[in-house]
Amino acid sequence: MTDPMPAIPTSPISRFERHLTLWVALAIVAGIAFGAALPGVAGALAAAEIARINLPVAVLVWAMIFPMMLGIAPRAVLDAGRRPAGLVLTLVVNWLIKPFTMAALGILFFEHVFADLVDPQDARAYIAGMILLGVAPCTAMVFVWSRLVDGDGAFTLAQVGVNDLVMILVFAPLAALLLGVAEVFVPWDTLLLSVLLFVVIPFSAAMLVRARMLRSDGGGQGALDDLSHRLKPWGAGALILTVALLFAFQGQRVLDRPLGVVLVAVPLLVQSYGIFALAYLAARMMKLPFAVAAPAALIGTSNFFELAVAVAIGLFGIDSGAVLATVVGVLVEVPVMLSLVAFARRTRHWFPAATA
Numbered sequence: 001m002t003d004p005m006p007a008i009p010t011s012p013i014s015r016f017e018r019h020l021t022l023w024v025a026l027a028i029v030a031g032i033a034f035g036a037a038l039p040g041v042a043g044a045l046a047a048a049e050i051a052r053i054n055l056p057v058a059v060l061v062w063a064m065i066f067p068m069m070l071g072i073a074p075r076a077v078l079d080a081g082r083r084p085a086g087l088v089l090t091l092v093v094n095w096l097i098k099p100f101t102m103a104a105l106g107i108l109f110f111e112h113v114f115a116d117l118v119d120p121q122d123a124r125a126y127i128a129g130m131i132l133l134g135v136a137p138c139t140a141m142v143f144v145w146s147r148l149v150d151g152d153g154a155f156t157l158a159q160v161g162v163n164d165l166v167m168i169l170v171f172a173p174l175a176a177l178l179l180g181v182a183e184v185f186v187p188w189d190t191l192l193l194s195v196l197l198f199v200v201i202p203f204s205a206a207m208l209v210r211a212r213m214l215r216s217d218g219g220g221q222g223a224l225d226d227l228s229h230r231l232k233p234w235g236a237g238a239l240i241l242t243v244a245l246l247f248a249f250q251g252q253r254v255l256d257r258p259l260g261v262v263l264v265a266v267p268l269l270v271q272s273y274g275i276f277a278l279a280y281l282a283a284r285m286m287k288l289p290f291a292v293a294a295p296a297a298l299i300g301t302s303n304f305f306e307l308a309v310a311v312a313i314g315l316f317g318i319d320s321g322a323v324l325a326t327v328v329g330v331l332v333e334v335p336v337m338l339s340l341v342a343f344a345r346r347t348r349h350w351f352p353a354a355t356a
Contacts, residue, residue: 021338027240031247046249051189052310058197063238065143067231068153069206076154086292090159093279093300094137102134103178105267114263122321126264129325131178132311138302140198145298148341152291164195185314190307243334250327264328272336276301290351294344305330
């Protein structure tokens with residue numbers, strides 16, 4: 001059986017997903033409580049990593065992105081490359097705007113707005129951590145946010161692939177430029193393993209499952225859609241568990257330095273909502289279809305936090321303010337992204353429904 005071009009359906013949001021913000025809030029509290037009550041267990045889970053990629057979190061991310069991968073027809077990815085407007089928007093926002101606005105906001109808040117609240121040395125460290133987040137746009141979680149807004153899976157895969165290629169080429173020089181250092185240590189194992197784990201392997205596995213189901217006598221597109229539908233609740237549950245784990249791993253930092261966490265969170269929130277607004281409005285002006293516009297705006301708002309944290313540790317040490325800033329980026333991302341997903345779903349009527 002041939003692999004048909006799938007339509008991009010508008011899936012109704014489930015009752016569980018409709019209240020994701022509540023479940024995330026409860027997961028945050030549960031995660032911090034778990035980390036405080038069982039620090040040994042939380043530490044063991046946090047230490048289960050390869051090349052700074054946490055394995056329990058990696059498994060959960062797989063559970064989140066695999067259902068979306070199943071819905072991607074291979075030739076649709078090639079077609080996405082023939083519609084470059086959304087990819088151009090992604091690249092412009094991620095690499096020509098976001099790193100510089102992040103640096104500017106860090107300087108504005110920690111050298112001016114919060115100057116009386118923060119030691120100058122800590123201020124410089126917080127700015128450095130923010131810059132590292134700004135030059136590390138997201139790889140894996142974009143698939144989650146795209147699925148929640150019914151994004152075009154083929155476009156999302158194409159934009160992640162292009163974005164990862166650019167990141168391999170320009171991450172180090174751009175970070176060095178903005179940090180004002182001669183050289184930035186790049187943990188290539190973290191960067192390349194992340195691409196392998198969260199893009200290459202799950203997509204390859206999904207294509208094998210997809211091809212087998214479409215060619216089997218009892219399969220077909222209906223069976224494939226049914227499998228994706230049955231896997232969907234696992235993705236939402238995995239997101240909640242991921243949040244709980246992240247806060248279990250980092251909750252002690254939040255409790256130890258609450259003022260630093262709050263101060264760093266403020267410019268990160270301004271950056272996140274500002275970048276999304278810029279990209280989303282640009283997509284509307286470009287008349288991109290919603291299934292392309294939403295993922296194009298969301299990828300610039302999300303961050304590749306494993307890379308940012310790893311580089312911060314290598315440059316400044318594990319107890320530095322730079323590492324704290326990257327960790328705060330991890331902690332604020334999910335609530336922020338869920339609010340933007342909800343906004344995007346409410347404003348889908350601003351955009352054409354489908355590509356031409």
